Amino acid sequence: MDTRINQFKQALLAHKQQLGLFSTLASPNLVELLAGCGFDWLLLDTEHSPSDMPEIVSQLQAIAALPCSAIVRPAWLDMVLVKRYLDAGAQSLLYPCIQTADEAAAAVSFTRYPPRGVRGVSGSTRAASYGLNNNYFRTAEDQICVLVQIETQRGLNNLEAIASVDGVDGVFIGPTDLAASMGHIGDALHPEVLSAIDDAFARLRDLGVPAGYLTLNEQEASRRIAQGVEFVGVATDTSIIMRGAKGLIDRMTAAPVAAHG
Ligand code: 3PY
Numbered sequence: 001m002d003t004r005i006n007q008f009k010q011a012l013l014a015h016k017q018q019l020g021l022f023s024t025l026a027s028p029n030l031v032e033l034l035a036g037c038g039f040d041w042l043l044l045d046t047e048h049s050p051s052d053m054p055e056i057v058s059q060l061q062a063i064a065a066l067p068c069s070a071i072v073r074p075a076w077l078d079m080v081l082v083k084r085y086l087d088a089g090a091q092s093l094l095y096p097c098i099q100t101a102d103e104a105a106a107a108v109s110f111t112r113y114p115p116r117g118v119r120g121v122s123g124s125t126r127a128a129s130y131g132l133n134n135n136y137f138r139t140a141e142d143q144i145c146v147l148v149q150i151e152t153q154r155g156l157n158n159l160e161a162i163a164s165v166d167g168v169d170g171v172f173i174g175p176t177d178l179a180a181s182m183g184h185i186g187d188a189l190h191p192e193v194l195s196a197i198d199d200a201f202a203r204l205r206d207l208g209v210p211a212g213y214l215t216l217n218e219q220e221a222s223r224r225i226a227q228g229v230e231f232v233g234v235a236t237d238t239s240i241i242m243r244g245a246k247g248l249i250d251r252m253t254a255a256p257v258a259a260h261g
């Protein structure tokens with residue numbers, strides 16, 4: 001057995017654009033449905049979702065059968081959480097709220113075996129095909145993709161230093177927390193927030209570092225896709241379901257009641 005090629009990472013490093021969505025409902029069945037819809041990637045969230053280890057394993061298994069890449073977002077910059085997700089077979093990680101180059105370096109070190117990093121070693125994990133993959137220790141690192149999320153003013157101030165840390169493969173701008181950090185909580189489309197994000201993407205383009213983003217606003221998503229942002233999340237599972245369900249009942253209740261007979 002060989003280590004799985006990380007298709008998301010390969011495309012990212014080639015600056016090929018990939019569209020995805022955030023999955024927060026901890027449902028392997030929903031992930032299976034969504035992963036078959038044509039998204040390039042699905043982010044399995046554990047920061048703002050009830051997903052714990054068993055749910056993450058089931059969701060990774062559901063996605064593995066489909067032409068869609070999984071990204072796992074740990075709840076925080078935590079070596080223990082990251083070790084467990086990597087052992088469960090996650091290959092791409094999006095770390096929330098990275099604010100300094102030291103934090104970015106720690107994020108990378110959690111994904112590397114000693115002496116290059118601090119990842120604990122076990123060869124009997126799902127990632128190593130339960131011991132069937134004898135090459136796992138030597139090949140794992142190349143297939144791991146480290147993405148860091150900048151979502152505070154402090155993170156933005158340190159953008160170049162963070163993006164230049166060896167082993168950081170991509171930088172994601174998180175508009176919701178960034179808006180709060182800039183005094184505009186709940187208004188991620190505030191002109192000041194948008195202009196800070198424009199500036200961040202321009203700086204990442206100058207550095208040649210792939211960039212990522214999430215917005216639930218379709219116009220804003222289209223604008224960022226047109227700008228060439230490499231991995232854009234265009235919805236969350238909850239936004240799709242909530243809008244579909246609410247829109248349906250609103251339309252049905254607004255329609256004039258047809259007379260029968
Ligand atoms: C944020 O916007 O704060 C996120 O974490 C995801 O986009």
Ligand code: MG
Pocket residue numbers: 096151174176177
């Ligand atoms: Mg956030």
